[in-house]
Amino acid sequence: MTKATGSFEVTSMTEDPYEELDGGFKLTHASGAQRFTGDIEGDGAVHWLMLYRPDKTATFVGLQRITGTVAGRRGTFVLSAEGDHAGGSSSIRWTVATGSGTGDLAGISGTGSMTAPGGAKGTYELDHTVDA
Secondary structure, three states: OEEEEEEEEEEEEEEEEEEEOHHHOEEEEEEEEEEEEEOEEEEEEEEEEEEEOOOOOEEEEEEEEEEEEEOOEEEEEEEEEEEEEEOOEEEEEEEEOOOOOOHHHOOEEEEEEEEEOOOOEEEEEEEEEEOO
16 A cells, blocks of 8 residues: 545535434535645545534535546546544545546555644545556
């Protein structure tokens, strides 16, 4: 496995509630774009389904497509993600969706994470291999 590390910035985000639940819970759909720098250079597009609790913390799942290069290899791949949001910070766990790699990233697999301590910027790491 090779570890890719770097930073990201959220460049756009929208969020729409689709159901209000008893007890102050809320379901939303969020989508957005990010810019990745470091070992991953490129752009991300993400869709999240989120469950907000009455205390404003949230749990979410989603798919995130990344287009660009990973350690110099160009292509696209999709990450299956789940995360938690609390007090302005978010932590996300990734798994590369099997068979989602294209171009020089065909055959990519791995796991990783993103951390956004607050605001639109954060860091990532992705332990990955690319089948030749």
